[in-house]
Amino acid sequence: MLKKQVQCPTCHTTISVSGEPGEVIQVTCSTCGTAGKVTFPNQVIAKPTKAIEVMHLTKAYGGIAAVDDISFSVNKGEVFAFLGPNGAGKTTTVEMIESIRTPESGTIRILGRDIKNSFHEVKERIGILPQEFHSFERLTVRETLQYFSMLFKHRASIDSIISAMNLKADEKKVYKNLSGGLKQRVGVAIALVNDPDIIFLDEPTTGLDPKARREVWEVIEGLKQQGKTVFLTTHYMEEAEYLADHIAIIHKGKIIAEGTLDELIDAYGSENILLINNCKTDDAAEVMQAQGFEVAQHRNGDLEVKISYKDQVLEVLSHLRHECIEYDNISIRRSNLEEIFLKLTGAKLSEAAP
């Protein structure tokens, strides 16, 4: 029941009216007797802007929590990176969202629907590239896509996927003869056979060489341009930095930080870093430290000086000149996710153990 207050057009008395959405109510002013109609508009149900909502999700193996009461959401149309080291709980989480594993507790909504009750509908709208993806060795690329396409009611055109994934030259090759990078592209292509709204890619670039990794990145950028939502798991911070609109860092089953790259850097990053390449003076670090700078020295002779404010760069350079410290080059870089992870966990992302 909706409530509305209207004014009598004759005597301006305020009249309270109740009605259902879409109902037209006949009203008579109790003061002057003027009659009129009040319309209650049909309620517009706001479309959910969230592609995925995860609330208090938990899963343990043998009493040990692999995913420990995590909550987060993914907006429609964004590339969401779930970043964490080996064993952090990425695959367990993503496979619970995909209904492959059963949560111990928690709620998962995809496109506004609780997957407990409506996974058969939701399944038509998602595409999945599992972490350890393999396909039929003796099927060609085209046959592979045709096969997987048959599993869905709503299907994208195979030709359009082959062209979008740049697989035209290889469509007649059998899967087992493809390079690792191409196999992975076929894996992404399979995830698109039902023209999904949301695509889950579990470590799509692990083990690929830099060129093949770039090619997969281009594919992901293309998906975003088409308005798809991409849920990407990765342990490569540069992948998350390059691709993601929104990043959640998972460590030991818990989300330890979440936001855009800029938000994460603002919240947890340190200052900018001035990198001085190949310092020719052995005690350069001590000299700079004595001047009050926070300095880290690498074995190769590079120095990293933390910069807290813009003019500090000039101060560092002036000290280098004053102390006659020679070097090859300088550059400035922002804090990155590796530093943020180190700050939050005390371990390097690349080295963190589960």
Ligand SMILES: Nc1ncnc2c1ncn2[C@@H]1O[C@H](COP(=O)(O)OP(=O)(O)OP(=O)(O)O)[C@@H](O)[C@H]1O
């Ligand atoms: N089926 C299982 N049975 C028992 N333990 C499991 C199972 N699956 C995962 N685990 C454990 O749960 C934890 C999280 O594993 P998960 O595979 O989710 O991590 P991940 O972040 O995907 O790691 P990776 O980057 O290596 O893929 C790990 O300690 C792992 O050993």
Ligand SMILES: [Mg+2]
């Ligand atoms: Mg995994």
